[in-house]
Amino acid sequence: MATYKIANCKDGESIELQDGLRADEVTAFGPDVLGVVHDTDATQATYERHIARERGPRNIEIEIPDSAVVVELGVSGIHYLTEA
Numbered sequence: 001m002a003t004y005k006i007a008n009c010k011d012g013e014s015i016e017l018q019d020g021l022r023a024d025e026v027t028a029f030g031p032d033v034l035g036v037v038h039d040t041d042a043t044q045a046t047y048e049r050h051i052a053r054e055r056g057p058r059n060i061e062i063e064i065p066d067s068a069v070v071v072e073l074g075v076s077g078i079h080y081l082t083e084a
Contacts, residue, residue, distance in 0.1 A: 002039045009034050011051040014084050018042035021069050021081065028072040028079045046084040053077035 009015045010032050017026075018039040027035040031051060047069070053076055054060040064070070064080055072079040 001041055002037055005036055005038050007034050009049045014046050014048050016044050017047055019045040023070050026071050047081040048084040049081055051079050
């Protein structure tokens with residue numbers, strides 16, 4: 001069964017979610033809160049939240065792992081999850 005949940009999860013913290021999480025199943029509500037469509041029947045995995053920012057005046061270039069689940073793209077940064 002899938003449920004929608006709001007969870008506190010700051011940069012560098014871990015959260016248990018379904019394995020194979022997709023970007024359309026998770027939303028960032030600021031730097032401390034995630035909204036997630038959580039499949040409670042699926043195999044669970046531990047994800048770590050990352051917030052990467054670039055403060056350069058012109059071009060932004062932030063490297064993220066290929067396996068990252070992108071949660072939010074912003075003008076100067078990106079929020080993403082990686083399996084821990």
